[in-house]
Amino acid sequence: MVVLREGMCPGLDEGLLRDLRAADVKTVEDLVSSDIEELAQKCSVSYKGLLAIRRVLLAQHTAFPVSGADLYEELLSSTAILSTGNPSLDKLLDSGLYTGEITELSGGPGSGKSQVCFGVAVHISYRLKQSVVYIDTTGGLAAGRLLQMLQAETSNTEEQMAALQRIHTFRLFDVYSLLDCLYSLRSGGLQQASVGGGSVKAVIVDSVSAVISPLLGGIQNEGMSLMIQVAGVLKTMAKDFNVAALVRVTQSLMCSALNARGISSVNPNPSQDTSSSYCFET
Amino acid sequence: MTESGAQLFARLEGRRCLKDIEPHLFPEDGGPDHGEVVELCGTEGTGEFTALEAPVCLNCTAHLEPVCVSGKTELLYHLLCRCVLPEAAGGLEVDVVFVDTDYSLDMLRLVSILDSRLSTALSTSSSSAGSEEAALRSCLSRLLVVHCSSSSQLLLTLHFLETSLSSRPSLALLLIDSISAFYWLDRCEGGASVAKQEEKLSKCAELLGRLLRDYRVTVFATCHAIRRSSSGPAPSGSYLCRPWQRLVTHRLLCSRQDPAENMAAAARGSREQRRRQVFIVRCTSSSSSSSSCSMKGFRSSSFCVTDGGVEFIGTSSSQDNEQSQ
Numbered sequence: 001m002v003v004l005r006e007g008m009c010p011g012l013d014e015g016l017l018r019d020l021r022a023a024d025v026k027t028v029e030d031l032v033s034s035d036i037e038e039l040a041q042k043c044s045v046s047y048k049g050l051l052a053i054r055r056v057l058l059a060q061h062t063a064f065p066v067s068g069a070d071l072y073e074e075l076l077s078s079t080a081i082l083s084t085g086n087p088s089l090d091k092l093l094d095s096g097l098y099t100g101e102i103t104e105l106s107g108g109p110g111s112g113k114s115q116v117c118f119g120v121a122v123h124i125s126y127r128l129k130q131s132v133v134y135i136d137t138t139g140g141l142a143a144g145r146l147l148q149m150l151q152a153e154t155s156n157t158e159e160q161m162a163a164l165q166r167i168h169t170f171r172l173f174d175v176y177s178l179l180d181c182l183y184s185l186r187s188g189g190l191q192q193a194s195v196g197g198g199s200v201k202a203v204i205v206d207s208v209s210a211v212i213s214p215l216l217g218g219i220q221n222e223g224m225s226l227m228i229q230v231a232g233v234l235k236t237m238a239k240d241f242n243v244a245a246l247v248r249v250t251q252s253l254m255c256s257a258l259n260a261r262g263i264s265s266v267n268p269n270p271s272q273d274t275s276s277s278y279c280f281e282t
Numbered sequence: 283m284t285e286s287g288a289q290l291f292a293r294l295e296g297r298r299c300l301k302d303i304e305p306h307l308f309p310e311d312g313g314p315d316h317g318e319v320v321e322l323c324g325t326e327g328t329g330e331f332t333a334l335e336a337p338v339c340l341n342c343t344a345h346l347e348p349v350c351v352s353g354k355t356e357l358l359y360h361l362l363c364r365c366v367l368p369e370a371a372g373g374l375e376v377d378v379v380f381v382d383t384d385y386s387l388d389m390l391r392l393v394s395i396l397d398s399r400l401s402t403a404l405s406t407s408s409s410s411a412g413s414e415e416a417a418l419r420s421c422l423s424r425l426l427v428v429h430c431s432s433s434s435q436l437l438l439t440l441h442f443l444e445t446s447l448s449s450r451p452s453l454a455l456l457l458i459d460s461i462s463a464f465y466w467l468d469r470c471e472g473g474a475s476v477a478k479q480e481e482k483l484s485k486c487a488e489l490l491g492r493l494l495r496d497y498r499v500t501v502f503a504t505c506h507a508i509r510r511s512s513s514g515p516a517p518s519g520s521y522l523c524r525p526w527q528r529l530v531t532h533r534l535l536c537s538r539q540d541p542a543e544n545m546a547a548a549a550r551g552s553r554e555q556r557r558r559q560v561f562i563v564r565c566t567s568s569s570s571s572s573s574s575c576s577m578k579g580f581r582s583s584s585f586c587v588t589d590g591g592v593e594f595i596g597t598s599s600s601q602d603n604e605q606s607q
Contacts, residue, residue: 032437058441063429066428067425224469224470228464
């Protein structure tokens with residue numbers, strides 16, 4: 001919904017706006033949908049002028065059609081595949097995380113979802129030298145664990161620090177701050193985050209379900225709407241900025257909303273030697 | 283509204299009829315005519331179809347989940363490919379507008395389907411890699427993609443598309459994926475009043491109705507089974523507003539075949555076949571002239587999804603014409 005305002009386009013002045021309001025035309029949609037000839041008579045303005053206003057407003061607010069050939073061309077030149085650092089996971093994902101796509105990671109508690117997220121973050125920042133945005137909603141991100149993983153890669157402290165510098169973390173614990181964060185990232189925050197090092201190639205949200213599942217259910221449909229909003233902003237961000245989004249959920253509850261490629265991790269027998277690596281799992 | 287001579291001819295000149303868009307899907311001679319709307323329903327999920335298993339961490343395994351729950355998106359790509367492919371490759375060679383409200387159009391997948399169709403069709407004639415690439419480009423240039431992020435933008439975009447419709451007589455198909463994308467957003471925005479909640483989609487449906495009358499294109503729209511209906515077993519778009527439901531003339535309901543049934547069929551087949559998911563699509567057409575419930579035709583067919591897109595396994599049994607009750 002876009003409310004008509006003065007100066008939105010040439011010819012839309014205060015007087016005309018008042019007349020339009022009187023004729024119950026308050027938004028761009030109202031104006032575009034109404035019969036221009038009738039409206040011109042009601043507001044006593046020239047038909048041609050009003051038609052020109054309609055055309056300009058329509059061009060300003062519509063989604064522009066793109067030819068499939070151009071889209072394909074753009075895709076070929078801009079898509080990158082980020083390796084997750086784990087050969088078998090890469091194989092599973094057709095060689096890695098695709099930029100412009102959302103990859104959903106789900107699984108039961110203690111199955112290693114967060115560890116996969118950490119591993120991907122470390123791999124992208126250290127091996128690929130690109131920035132990562134890590135949104136932590138559970139408080140499960142431990143810098144110590146990231147460092148531990150980096151120490152396994154290199155013993156050079158400077159390199160370790162540089163890699164940690166490239167992981168930008170956000171800690172937030174409710175869906176409104178998550179939306180706020182994603183919107184600000186979309187409107188310029190991503191470029192800002194990439195000033196320090198390589199450009200941001202991945203956004204990791206760990207986890208979405210932690211903030212959304214409390215709102216679902218019951219007779220209120222606000223939770224559904226918020227979930228769709230989160231999915232929407234992630235999808236547009238992935239497409240427009242060509243970042244790969246890795247989203248962690250506990251159940252495949254967002255499947256429909258995200259339209260994501262899904263991987264679920266299963267941990268059939270957590271034995272002694274791996275249990276230590278799960279100590280940060282919430 | 284003024285109309286130029288070229289636009290008038292574009293509007294009046296016969297557009298390609300899409301009755302034969304996919305003979306497997308619709309009852310005999312019951313394909314979507316000019317200006318008809320087909321709704322594709324199914325449970326949620328995307329076009330992934332492989333179910334692999336690989337050890338990932340030290341001791342845990344990961345599955346690439348077969349998230350393709352109903353095969354709806356694959357079916358849509360199949361129809362899209364059929365329309366944009368050249369006649370030499372068994373296509374209809376018409377222009378298509380794809381309205382992507384879910385941001386779900388997977389161009390790589392679409393291209394791989396087109397590629398495999400083109401290579402099978404053109405393999406008979408001697409062709410080089412260059413000519414195949416050119417053929418692919420020309421297919422893709424018949425496709426127009428629009429991304430919409432809100433229902434008001436969808437409404438404005440439909441208004442805007444009117445110029446494309448009037449200037450391109452070869453444009454015969456409008457795909458909307460999906461029409462239910464903004465359902466929850468609208469419901470939340472509309473507050474307590476149902477009329478307010480449904481206002482935007484009703485406006486879109488009314489406008490679409492007018493465009494269909496004036497330009498006689500065919501519309502395919504997908505619809506998520508948002509609500510797991512407690513009353514009826516079949517998910518459908520019946521939760522969407524009345525104006526939209528009045529537009530719909532054909533309903534395609536996709537679902538995955540029961541694993542048990544699938545197993546029985548696969549027990550006979552090879553290991554390779556056991557991996558294949560089989561999907562069933564049921565078509566219900568109601569005649570556009572009369573009101574809601576008079577049934578014209580019913581048909582069910584099954585398909586599986588391969589690397590090269592949808593493959594029909596044959597029309598299973600029931601192809602009967604029910605008379606209205």
